[in-house]
Structures are given as C-alpha cells and as structure tokens.
Amino acid sequence: MAVQPQTDEQSSADTVPAHHCVQGQALIREVNEQIHHLGLGWGADADLCNIVCECANPDCLAPIHVPSQTYEQVRRFPTRFVLAPEHVLDAFQRVVEEAADYVVVETVGPAAATAVRLDPRRAVPLDDGDRPT
Numbered sequence: 001m002a003v004q005p006q007t008d009e010q011s012s013a014d015t016v017p018a019h020h021c022v023q024g025q026a027l028i029r030e031v032n033e034q035i036h037h038l039g040l041g042w043g044a045d046a047d048l049c050n051i052v053c054e055c056a057n058p059d060c061l062a063p064i065h066v067p068s069q070t071y072e073q074v075r076r077f078p079t080r081f082v083l084a085p086e087h088v089l090d091a092f093q094r095v096v097e098e099a100a101d102y103v104v105v106e107t108v109g110p111a112a113a114t115a116v117r118l119d120p121r122r123a124v125p126l127d128d129g130d131r132p133t
C-alpha cells in the first residue's frame with residue numbers, strides 16, 4: 001500500500017466492482033443499524049447483537065452474533081464491516097479482528113471512499129453523485 005494512485009471515481013473503471021460491492025454492504029449496514037437500535041436482535045443474552053452478514057454478496061443474509069460492544073466499536077469506523085468468517089473478499093478488505101463467529105474487515109482502496117460516503121451515522125447530505133441522463 002505504498003503507492004496510492006489518484007482516486008478518480010469517474011475514470012477508474014477497475015474499481016467499479018468494488019464500488020458495487022460496498023454499496024451492497026452499506027445497505028446491509030443500514031439494516032443492521034435498525035436491528036441494533038430497535039433491539040430486535042437481542043436474544044437471551046443481552047450483550048449479544050444478532051445482525052446480518054455484511055459481506056459483498058447481496059444474496060447473503062447469514063446471521064451473525066456479535067457482542068453489542070464490538071458492534072458499536074465497528075460502527076465508529078465507516079469503512080469497517082462485520083462478516084461471516086468465510087465471506088471476506090481479500091481484494092478490497094483487510095481483516096482487523098477475527099472471532100469464532102464473525103470477522104471484522106476494513107475496506108481498503110478506492111472502495112473505502114464509498115463506504116465512508118454511505119455511512120449512516122454521518123448523515124451528510126450527498127446530492128452530487130447523480131449523473132444527468
């Protein structure tokens with residue numbers, strides 16, 4: 001990661017798949033935020049949050065049990081996601097924490113900017129992303 005090419009979202013075509021993946025992850029992240037805040041995931045163990053895998057596969061809805069404290073720590077970083085252990089995409093994710101039931105990954109490279117932009121806890125209005133058609 002010594003060489004960081006200029007991030008030009010409009011012309012770097014090879015980053016498009018990663019962008020798409022991160023957008024899907026961001027959607028699941030919003031779902032998990034609601035689960036977390038509504039307390040829907042709380043089971044018998046009040047310290048455990050039952051969320052959904054935030055991997056890049058849009059069809060993946062694998063349930064994950066994460067300590068709510070860990071979940072809160074992950075959400076402090078807009079580029080971090082909680083996945084099932086076997087769902088990590090090495091191409092644009094770096095594992096920062098591994099447990100038996102889940103893995104915390106950090107999005108790296110140009111896709112990280114997308115993850116930050118879509119962070120539900122930032123609430124920054126973004127209207128400049130749409131191209132006129």
Ligand SMILES: [Zn+2]
Binds near residue numbers: 055057084
């Ligand atoms: Zn998954």
